[in-house]
Amino acid sequence: MKKILLFLLLFISAVTFSDTLKNVSYNNGKVTGIFRENKQIIPNTSVTKLGNDDILMLSFPDSDMASSVPALINKNDQYISKVYTVQNNGMVVVYVYLKPSVTYQVVVRNGEFQVTLTGEQAASRNNSSQTSRYATQEQSDNNAQTAQTQRQSGSSIRGNKKYTIVVDPGHGGHDSGARGNGYNEKDIALQVATRLANNLRRDYNVIMTRDSDFFVPLDTRAKIGNDANADFFISIHLNSSSSSSANGTEVYYFNKKDQNNYAAQVAKLENKVDSSYGDTPFSDFILNDIFYKKNQKTSQAVAGAVLDGLINLTGLRRRGVLGANFAVLRGSNSPSILVELGFMNNYSDLSKFLSPDDQERAAAVIGDAIRKYFK
Template sequence: MRKIITIITFLLLTILTFAGTIRNVKMSGANLTVDFSGSAKPKYKINYDEYNKLIFLEFPESKLDTKVNEKNFKNKYVESLQVVNYGGSVGFFIKLNKNISYNGALKGNDFVVTFNDKSPKKQFTIAIDAGHGGKDPGAIGFKKYYEKTVVLAVSRYLRDELKKDFNVVMTRDSDRFINLSERPRIANRAKANMFISIHANAAVSSKQNGVEVFYFSKKSSPYAERIAAFENSFGDKYGDKSNSIAQIMGELAYKKNQEKSIGFARKTTNALASAIGLKNRGIHGANFAVLRGFNGPSVLIEVGFISNQGDLKKITSPTYQKKMAQEIAKQVRDYFY
């Protein structure tokens, strides 16, 4: 009998001496604390799977003496936490969110994982120019839909998308009037790396439809000339003589920016046409007042025809507007990263 008691005492002592006991697991701010208070200094192993953003933290010869409600550990750092008790060890699977790094260390008898937000500093600035606004409604389509309203909605969705990876400046974020020449100036002042002007097309024939993207060119085809003349006319109409807008770009910069704009324009029109199911009207170079004077690649996207029933349905639908913004943002990301 005494022998049995000795063995039991020995076993108990073994457990008490060598087992770390986790009394509490808590998340506060950027710290996840595994509290071993009152027990021996814990042993631990920590591994990190970069691809899956998964930390595996193991405490051998330990037991869990607390209830962990895993759902409460989801926050801006942690996507998920799973605690597994197995064979005398306790394992923590901590899946990190995007752009989060971590540090794990013993602090006294606690093990503390500290998370850091390492999202890279946004390097590039994109200028979004919602066409028209205020007293200038732009084109007016079926059921009195205004171009200025449609393009502001798309521009706002585009801002929300781009803000994830870029600094964003908007030439207007409300229904207000801004001169054509002021728009590239706003972008230049913000040191924008790209200028995206959002417009909607209109035609006398309600059969005309589709998406097309313009880049700045001193020379235009007769068709592109017509579109540019239409968009530029709003400048003249509201007292901003488009021919008074200075051409501040040098010849070399002009050629370089044009080349970049063409590549971006082509990808964007293809992406929009296929994702939204719009007719692909291609890309065109034209002398747009609003693109003149911006020091970088710039495009003017005519997202569809406000004068066509089919296009109108899509370009006024928040679902499609958001989808368009996502497609444009995807092209911007591909361009810069």
């Protein structure tokens, strides 16, 4: 009994109470992070593709960071190009930009984490660009708990097809999005988006901004597309409303000015997780302006086709194609749209996107609509 209690106490102290990341440093293939207190915070680890880089993300729940934590840039290094750390909604995320074919191992000790990077052997660097990595989290000393996961970055490979399309499942990780009828938006969005990505892979290079349940900052999502020179960006969401009778499907394209109050409200709701990214750097605005005009027509056209396809399929109410200032679309250099499939809090909407068959059909009509414009 005592042992169980002790274990519970240790567990609670590791998970419940927050800690502050004091410093992150890099030296010769080792990224080391030091926390202020002697606690053990196990991060969620995942890898996502950003241009030529693979980014290892370590998300530490219930944490904040000291303002002195530096951004580390080391372009000539063998293993990394940079490491930067952000604080968002009560968690700290360390982004390690890995050079191609670098393998990582994460070890967590009390008050410290260490990422050890190693170059992969030439033998496994064949013409397939698939890179397998492993992440290990282990506790120090005599604690035997070890978690090991194998990850393939197969979902984010750029192939040699003509067009590259980014599929962005809304929300993820600590950001569950809208909730309704016992479901989280982030889960339904991921399920439909994964099916859409698989559908599109038949004809396109497809990059997913996330392929499992982890958080990606809104501006990083657009950047993933830009760095891959994407031709089109589609973000999948579900809506919510304080009114239980709100229903229907709508598709958005980026507009600097929200088209109407309703569109402004939806954009505000979808943007709110990333208040820290509210300000776009000035230089980005100039660049985006050029793409803004060029892309808006295409975005509107694809948005209309996607909406037609979905309405024909589901019979849900047609709420229209609207322009609004979505953070996730704002930074995109390619035509980009955001789909609100239906309302989470309206079961007759939600029920059209719950079963694998329904999700597959929704993905297929969205895929067909995209094919009309990218062939």
